[in-house]
């Protein structure tokens with residue numbers, strides 16, 4: 067068994083507290099990427115951020131106000147990233163090393179700024195399973211079914227070597243079954259892999275995916291319990 071399974075959740079939405087209950091009940095470690103404010107939705111208040119953190123989950127930054135960085139100059143990008151980090155550090159009295167790009171979008175100036183301000187940056191690229199990373203952390207699956215075509219497109223773009231598996235598994239397409247099948251396949255392989263799942267609690271609420279998520283947690287605990295790791299243990303900055 068040589069796969070590390072980890073989870074991250076973006077946006078700091080109020081539904082993060084419902085997600086926290088599920089994580090605690092199933093003893094799943096993960097990281098929440100949280101902006102200080104978000105014009106798109108209410109964020110969890112500071113004292114509840116502490117609740118998440120004190121329960122043993124990790125917190126990472128997601129800019130101050132959930133700004134799409136792409137197109138911002140270096141100095142502006144630094145301010146957006148650094149102020150988000152400093153906000154969390156003052157609320158939690160802890161150092162914050164990990165970051166995720168809002169919307170998964172970024173350009174060369176943003177990357178330089180992120181490298182100056184944080185230890186790692188998670189992207190929204192999916193179908194990536196490589197164990198090695200330098201600064202960018204790519205993901206295996208979004209916990210939301212964007213459709214078979216999107217999955218094949220991500221596979222073709224990000225990981226052509228996974229395409230034969232995808233094609234083999236996709237005729238009986240059910241997105242969350244496919245995730246489970248991939249986790250099993252990677253775990254059986256002697257090569258070490260990463261299986262990082264990311265999502266949004268508000269999206270899980272919006273699309274009624276709570277029981278699907280709970281089934282997935284039960285699946286990993288029954289089949290890959292020792293492979294489920296805290297984000298910082300897998301991605302050391």
Ligand SMILES: [Zn+2]
Pocket residue numbers: 076077128132167168169
């Ligand atoms: Zn976001």
